Amino acid sequence: MSGHSTYKPQSKVLLWLEKRLPIGGLIHSSFVAYPTPRNLNYLWTFGGILAFMLGVQIITGIVLAMHYTPHADFAFKSIESIMRDVNFGWLLRYLHANGASMFFIAVYIHMFRGIYYGSYKEPREVLWILGVIIYLLMMATGFMGYVLVWGQMSFWAATVITNLFSAIPGVGDAIVTWLWGGYAVGNPTLNRFYSLHYLLPFVIAGVVVLHIWALHVAGQNNPTGIEPTSDKDTVAFTPYATVKDGFFLVVFCIIYAWFVFYIPNFLVHADNYIPANPAVTPTHIVPEWYYLPFYAILRAIPDKLSGVIALVASIVILAFLPWLDTSRVRSARYRPLFKQFFWLFVVVSIGLGWLGSKPPEGIYVILARIFTIYYFAFFLVILPLLGIFEKTKPAPNSISESVLGAKV
């Protein structure tokens, strides 16, 4: 994170501090002087948006935890009392619940952007893998947070998801009992989920620091996918990236506020306003929307163990992306075939999400199977082969050439 600093402390106090702990120089080199490619589009603002969302979730979460009771008999009631009796409790809770969804919307855009522009390719493999780890941690955190509400969907989602571990041959049932802290999802389960739900965001924050560190070592990728070669290709992080990120963050917040204030329950399943009842199973058990594509993959496969393996594989496969994609050209701009397969992949992912919300019967299962095949084929067949057979378009010589054309 160092190397770009031209930092000169402005006061004697700062100079004194700088000689003992060069934190001013670190901040200056990371967030002021840090060179960013001049041609970044608005898709590159989602990193900053994600950092903001993590902050929002941690702050609202800590305040909510002051009012929440992690006990099977009181959890649902304590959330209702947050909604009714805590000053602006409804705002905190809706910010937090919809914040999770906005966090995932942003992370999906961030990930698709990374795939489209080949941001995972050398020398950014570690950066990408750290991102996949953050995504996994986010999924675990989001799932456990959803369970804390202790409504019908919370309870039954916890039952279904923890039961996936029972597919492991031999020790599966023992693992599930160990996870539950009993012979069914109950108070011990809720307690440990609460503990972990409070812990994991800080683990995420730690990995985010590594993610940003790795980013600042390799530098940002950009829409052309070619590295900056001269000072003409980059601009300083401040004010250029900060003001651009700031603008788009506010635009993002407008959408966030729309959900929080006008349709706060749009993304929540109505059944989760019914207190958890182990004696009544809901007609359709559906996870939160951001897990739906993986839920569809799980249910597309008739055998439980194979389904669980496919579910895990569909996420873990992302970590191997830097090596599955054999093409030397990064950006989809210069990869005409990849571009088509990429958009089809986006459609398939959204389609899987929609299928995950449908009952697993008839045409839905058949479609889910076709989409699952494409999902894996994209990574395991299309990407490795494209690198060999695709005729790529010529890339420009430099970033400034692509932006300014012949003018420079």
Add this chain to the structure above:
Amino acid sequence: MKMQSTIIALTLTGCLSAAAAPVIAQEHDTPAPPSLKWSFSGPFGRYDQAQLQRGFKIYKEVCSACHSIQMLAFRNLADPGGPGFSEAQAAAVAAEYKIKDLDDKGEPIERTGRLADYFPSPFANELAAKAAHGVAPPDMSTLAKARTYERGFPWFVIDVVTQYQEQGPDYIAALLKGYEEPPTGFQLPSGVQYNKYFPGHTIAMPPTLQDGQVTFDDGAPQTLDQYSKDIAAFLMWVAEPHMVARKRIGFQVMIFLIVLAGLMYFTKKKVWYEVETPREIAHGPDPRKTVV
């Protein structure tokens, strides 16, 4: 680009036509409740005080015989944005109820209700409720948010823009009017009723509300149609008591964010001007290169 959009178009059409068939089949089975006009819908929606008061009267005189609202306190009746009872009126309502408590010696007693008390449940516990009715009547604290119906594509996308969030009250209002004779060939088990809006159609709750059953003092029609709307609106308030404040603050937040976004946009334009515009356009020709 063209190829790409063709692929997407084909895929989407495929998905949609495949999805359409089962959706149509379902619609035939359970009709979607009609979308009613609610005073509290949309970005400026507010609860209609008179309607909430009528709804409360229906709850008190009819529903409360079987349904609890355990998370509603008497003091809530006087909360801003609600039915608009005065504190004295809310206290008078509380005084009509007997609350189980303990006296100084720890002996169980029944005392008169106070503002801070919650509406007592009609049953001692859930088992007692189940024993009396076969199925425990659900608590109504969050009922209006806990009931919905399938919107289906593309409605669920359109709902984001139109802010349609009234599935719950629409469903409740429709359900109360949805009792009818079962169609021929429908095997109705004993002890349950046929309701065209209830999932599966067999509902344990009998049709309790009839025309003229509850007297209104404000001249509103004393019909089942009016009752079903009033109780649904009341239950929406019970489930979401701070909704009016939420939408009011939301509008202020929106104005603030939109103005801020505008300012940020023009700041960004200004800051990036020299980057996006070649030097010659930004500053005119370089004087050092000018040949005299």
